[in-house]
Amino acid sequence: MTAPTHDHAAALLAAPDSTAAELLAAARDLRDAFVRGDHLIGLLPGDASDTLVAALERAGDGGEVEAWVELGRLLVYGAAPHAPYPPRDIDAAIDAFRRADAAGSRDGxxxxxxVAYFTRDAERAQAAAARLDRLVAEVxxxxxxxxxxxxxxxxxxxxxxxxxxxxxxHRKAADLGNAAAAFELSVLHTTGDGLPVDETEARRWTHRAAELGSARAMANLGSMYATASGxxxxxxxALDWYVKAAEAGHETAAFKAGVMCxxxxxxLPVDTKRAAELFELAEESDIDVDEELEFMGLSRP
Incomplete structure (x- = not known):
């Protein structure tokens, strides 16, 4: 038995009169099936990722601009851990994003x-900077x-x-409430790379970034309170910030919180029940809890 999400997307692809909106909706449902882990329990066939890509391409060709954005993200990041996607394809991802961009999409x-920046694509550097300058002027x-x-x-x-x-x-972005920019300021005040070294300002921006939702800043605050660093x-x-960081997607924060308990x-008082819960949360981030605890000379409660 296969998941209805795949069968529906495949049926729409086989039908010549399927609309772009229908295909995009079906592709998103199929993507969510991967996120749920349907591929890990045999509910998605081996060609499910190909079906997802094909549905997004056809939806994009049909005028659904967001389909090109979804496809670009898929080809860079995938939709779920361990999903059987085709190999990562940076060129194809950039092409998909640029098709969305050409249609007026800011996200495209x-x-x-x-993607060009993080992969340090030298050939696209000047074009990326020029497009970014236009974006800054536009928004x-x-x-x-x-x-x-x-x-x-x-x-x-x-x-x-x-x-x-x-x-x-970064300061302009942080003043507008961007969490990642606030975190960058905390780092730059620590390293002195572009800003004066200033531990007080670094801590202030760490707190601000955490308040704005930065998982990295939350984890750093957890470490600061756990070690009395400043x-x-x-x-x-420390425990509260580690848990918030874990819930925001930080990979190791739940494990560190579990060890604390x-x-x-x-x-903190020893709390083996809470530790066990936090270790389960850590495993959702693919951390091998038992191996890490063994390395520390500990064992799971």
Whole structure:
């Protein structure tokens, strides 16, 4: 038996009169089936990923611009861990994003700029910078766009290498509420790369980034409170921030929180039940809890 999501998408692909909207909806349902893990329990056939790609391509050709954005993300990141997707295809992903961009999609424009930057595609550097400049002019109050202006400027990708100017763009993005930009400021005040080394400012921006939703900042706050790094030792605050980070997608935060409860670290009482719950959460991020605990000379409760 296969999942109805796959069968429905396959049936729409086989029908010549299927609409682009129907195909996009079916593709999203099939993507969600991967996210649920249907492929891990045999509910999706081996060609399910091909069906997903084909449905998105046909929906895009039919005028659904978001289908090209979805396809670009799929070809770079996949939709779920361990999904049997075709090999990662950066060129095809950028092409999909650029098709969305050509149709007026901000996400399409930022999508291909992001992929080109993070893969350090030298051939596309100048084009990415030029497109980003137009985006900044089009949406000057878009924090994510300003964040990437900061990244590219700081690293000299398509622009002259200028860490101080990059930090200034990050500050503009952070002031607009962008969590990633606020986190960058915490890092730059720690490293002195474009900003003065300032531990107080680094901690302030770490707190601000965490409040805005940065999982990395939440995890860093957990570590700071667990080790009394620039703040008073506070096991309860450390545990709370680690759990928030884990719930926001940080891979190791739940494991660290579980260890704290298991051994009663940072003044916390030993709580083996809570530790077991947190280790289960850590396993959802593909952490081998038993192996990591064994390495530390511990065992699961």
């Amino acid at each position: 424009a930022l999508g291909w700029i992001r 000057p109050d878009d924090g994510e766009v300003l964040l990437f202006k900061g990244y590219l400027t700081h690293q000299g990708y398509g622009y002259e290498h200028d860490p101080a100017a990059g930090a200034a763009w 703040v008073a030792l506070d096991g309860r605050a 298991l051994i009663g670290d940072a003044g």
